[in-house]
Amino acid sequence: MALIGYARVSTTEQDPQLQLDALKAAGAERIFTDHGVSGSKTERPELDACLDHLRKGDVLMVWKLDRLGRNTVHVLQLIEELTERGIKFRSVTDGLTTEGAMGKAMLTIMMAFAELERNVMIERTKAGLAAAAANGRKGGRPRKVDDADAAKARELKGKGISVPDIGKMLGCSRATVYRYLSGE
Structure with missing residues (x-):
């Protein structure tokens, strides 16, 4: 049995060190890290490599459930695939695991909240951009040359x-x- 970690940051400017430290402290023997990849994407190079690396009896660990993804259906499909392969799942800070019926139920509920949080953030961003446009402001980087x-x-x-x-x-x-x- 191997403890394998997966970390993800959405932008290249973000630092995954907090996640890496927590995964190492939880006993991760190897950690796969995606940089600058949204959790809404189903194709992630390091996650794909991590899934290929995992073997029956291993445990896939993430720092927080939303690091695995922001789409409830996709994350639940991933966890189901892991379960079918005999691989356990654990979210370190959330204290969630795929062991037992309650663990699986809590994972489903937490994923629904993670997706809700992302959707609310998108709505707020769109509303903010619309309000700025209504006030004559344009988003984006300021022009360097007039x-x-x-x-x-x-x-x-x-x-x-x-x-x-x-x-x-x-x-x-x-x-x-x-x-x-x-x-x-």
């Missing part, structure tokens, strides 16, 4: 000045200059 600088970039390019030199003159990257030369 319309006057974009016109200046086109003028300089027309005079034969190289894109890297235009970028230096305007204080922006070569990619930004190309973006504004293409009419964005």
Whole structure:
């Protein structure tokens, strides 16, 4: 029997160290970690590798249930597949396990709440973006170059000045200059 961990962070900027430390403290012998992968995705490279690695009698551990996924149906299918293969499941901080009827019932309930939390977050984000748009604000990163600088970039390019030199003159990257030369 091997204790195998799986950790996941949704963005590349997030640090999985908290999850890794908890899984190691719980006895994980090996940990698979997905970086920058949403829990709503069913295809995750490290999760797929982890599932391939697991053998009968092993225990798959996650720091928290929502690290396995945010889609109730998908997570329950994963846990069912593990059970059929003779692999146990354990969520370290939630104290959930696939052992016993109560454990399975609690997993189902907790997954429903994890999916609800994700859906509420999406609704709030959409509502916030709509409110900002109604007030004349646009989401996204602020423009590096204003319309006057974009016109200046086109003028300089027309005079034969190289894109890297235009970028230096305007204080922006070569990619930004190309973006504004293409009419964005």
